[in-house]
Amino acid sequence: MEKVIRRRPVNSAVRFPNSVDPILARVYSARGVTSPEEITCSFRQLHPFHALRGIDAAVDLLMEAVTRDRMMVVVADFDADGATSCATAVRALRMMGAKHVQFIVPNRFQFGYGLTPAIVEVAAQFKPHLLITVDNGISSIEGVETARALGIKVLVTDHHLPGAELPRADAIVNPNQPGDEFPSKALAGVGVIFYVMLALRARLREINWFHQGRPEPNLAQLLDLVALGTVADVVPLDQCNRILVAQGLERIRRGLSCPGVQALVAVSGREVSKMVAADLGFAVGPRLNAAGRLEDMTLGIECLLTDDPARARTLAVTLDELNRERREIEATMREQAMAHLDRTWERLGGSLPAGLSLFDETWHQGVIGLVAGRVKERFHRPVIAFAGADNDELKGSARSVPGLNIRDLIDAMATQHPGLIKKFGGHAMAAGLTLAKRNFDEFSALFDEHVRAAVDDDTLRGVIYSDGELAPEQINLDVASALREGGPWGQGFPEPVFDGLFDVVESRVVGERHLKLALRPAQGSGSLDAIAFNAVGEEWTKSPRQLRLAYRLDVNEFRGSRSPQLVIEHAER
Numbered sequence: 001m002e003k004v005i006r007r008r009p010v011n012s013a014v015r016f017p018n019s020v021d022p023i024l025a026r027v028y029s030a031r032g033v034t035s036p037e038e039i040t041c042s043f044r045q046l047h048p049f050h051a052l053r054g055i056d057a058a059v060d061l062l063m064e065a066v067t068r069d070r071m072m073v074v075v076a077d078f079d080a081d082g083a084t085s086c087a088t089a090v091r092a093l094r095m096m097g098a099k100h101v102q103f104i105v106p107n108r109f110q111f112g113y114g115l116t117p118a119i120v121e122v123a124a125q126f127k128p129h130l131l132i133t134v135d136n137g138i139s140s141i142e143g144v145e146t147a148r149a150l151g152i153k154v155l156v157t158d159h160h161l162p163g164a165e166l167p168r169a170d171a172i173v174n175p176n177q178p179g180d181e182f183p184s185k186a187l188a189g190v191g192v193i194f195y196v197m198l199a200l201r202a203r204l205r206e207i208n209w210f211h212q213g214r215p216e217p218n219l220a221q222l223l224d225l226v227a228l229g230t231v232a233d234v235v236p237l238d239q240c241n242r243i244l245v246a247q248g249l250e251r252i253r254r255g256l257s258c259p260g261v262q263a264l265v266a267v268s269g270r271e272v273s274k275m276v277a278a279d280l281g282f283a284v285g286p287r288l289n290a291a292g293r294l295e296d297m298t299l300g301i302e303c304l305l306t307d308d309p310a311r312a313r314t315l316a317v318t319l320d321e322l323n324r325e326r327r328e329i330e331a332t333m334r335e336q337a338m339a340h341l342d343r344t345w346e347r348l349g350g351s352l353p354a355g356l357s358l359f360d361e362t363w364h365q366g367v368i369g370l371v372a373g374r375v376k377e378r379f380h381r382p383v384i385a386f387a388g389a390d391n392d393e394l395k396g397s398a399r400s401v402p403g404l405n406i407r408d409l410i411d412a413m414a415t416q417h418p419g420l421i422k423k424f425g426g427h428a429m430a431a432g433l434t435l436a437k438r439n440f441d442e443f444s445a446l447f448d449e450h451v452r453a454a455v456d457d458d459t460l461r462g463v464i465y466s467d468g469e470l471a472p473e474q475i476n477l478d479v480a481s482a483l484r485e486g487g488p489w490g491q492g493f494p495e496p497v498f499d500g501l502f503d504v505v506e507s508r509v510v511g512e513r514h515l516k517l518a519l520r521p522a523q524g525s526g527s528l529d530a531i532a533f534n535a536v537g538e539e540w541t542k543s544p545r546q547l548r549l550a551y552r553l554d555v556n557e558f559r560g561s562r563s564p565q566l567v568i569e570h571a572e573r
Helices: 022-030 056-066 079-097 116-126 141-149 189-206 218-232 239-253 259-268 279-296 298-305 309-347 366-381 404-414 437-454 477-486
Strands: 003-007 072-073 102-105 128-136 155-158 171-173 356-359 383-388 392-401 425-426 430-436 462-466 498-512 514-521 529-534 546-556 563-573
Touching: 003 563, 022 155, 056 128, 056 155, 056 171, 056 189, 072 079, 072 498, 079 102, 079 128, 079 141, 079 218, 079 298, 102 116, 116 141, 128 189, 128 477, 141 155, 141 404, 155 189, 155 309, 171 189, 189 218, 189 239, 189 383, 218 239, 218 279, 218 563, 239 259, 259 279, 279 298, 279 309, 279 437, 298 309, 309 356, 309 366, 356 366, 356 437, 366 383, 366 392, 383 437, 392 404, 392 437, 404 430, 404 437, 430 437, 462 498, 477 546, 477 563, 498 529, 514 563, 529 546
Parallel strands: 003 462, 072 102, 072 128, 128 155, 155 171, 356 383, 529 563
Antiparallel strands: 383 392, 392 430, 425 430, 498 514, 498 546, 514 529, 546 563
């Protein structure tokens, strides 16, 4: 599909200290940074918890449970955000003196998502005084009612967008709920529960709960989990989230993370002292997510909760094996999806629906979200991939493009076509839904119709945003290192990409699917190393001589030596 390179506008009025590399300063200003203070990721700059709606009621519930030794059950989601949220809650409560804390996480294939009535019945076996949802619950109307009927109190902590009706929980903390004045609406589920634990510690401090036999905990010890969940959930890295991620990464680099995170980093092959946010997103997060996608996220949560390094290593190895299996399943499903769309492209005479709905009887329910994401990346349009479930239902996972809030679009479809969609929930960029199998064709046509009405042609084009051109002398190790360390980079605060013309001196295939190149700047001299991942077979690779490239400037480390390397994001002849 067509891609275009566009350069980001730069606000030249912003002035940065001389200590900030000029290229990095240019990058910051292009991302809307308006003052040097915004790039300082100090823990002291975090927004205070007081503005979170429902925080006082939440702390009241937790105070009663902690100080009176009541049973609490944390109900988690089955992705990396849910797992880190659960581990953060359990660890923090135990650090603050709670003696009776359990957790459960729904098996996605048996219970589905969220605090369902069925999962409340399971939790009730622990005879809890309080249920605490993490990374879920804002749409669990029926589940909360079931808990109330059983005499169980419920604290909902979530970050997903709420529907028209909120559950009748005893307290709700969600920065996206109506009336909430917390400055950051981008917190992941793990960020929300971390803030709740900060508020609980402050209240316990006021009643002199902590003493020599029960020392006040340093909750910064949990920031490795917060960073991992925040990056893995691909929430926008606004200043608040950048602080949480930067502080967590610093602890990981210093070897201060929990044994589970250390073990996951080790099996991913990354070097602890040089971890960046991308490593959490592309190496550690997928291994943790593999448990929830293929089996049961209990395995991943146990890895994050154990304090035994040997046990953590064993669990991490198992998660790594599951991730390898997940890759194989995903590769097969992706090939099937692409083949289907290639046939659709030919049948429609070189065009595709604006909104893509895909379904295959053989697809794995835990991997459809990844396939939807891959298809979206290639065809630059919102995608929903469906897999079969029980009772002739289809479970769908949606991924959107910038400029289209997929959760709101599905909400509009559900409102305008009652009975078409059984249930749904999610974010602006990702959502999940359930519908009857017999409704798939109708849904597909309506989804395309609603997407066409909501976007213009420009939204469906693949846009590579560039931070401009680098002079040949600027493509060096110092600049590459400054860019690497200038993050954390991620969703909403993207890693710098540059563009320019290059002559291809040499190219060769490595690892069967990747292309290793030696390049010379069109207006310069000398040779530069470059890598294009998964590029074999792309049109531009057939006879490359001179290419216009969009690339990231990174640091390549090989056998103890470090050198600058261009990581090619897009190429055109």
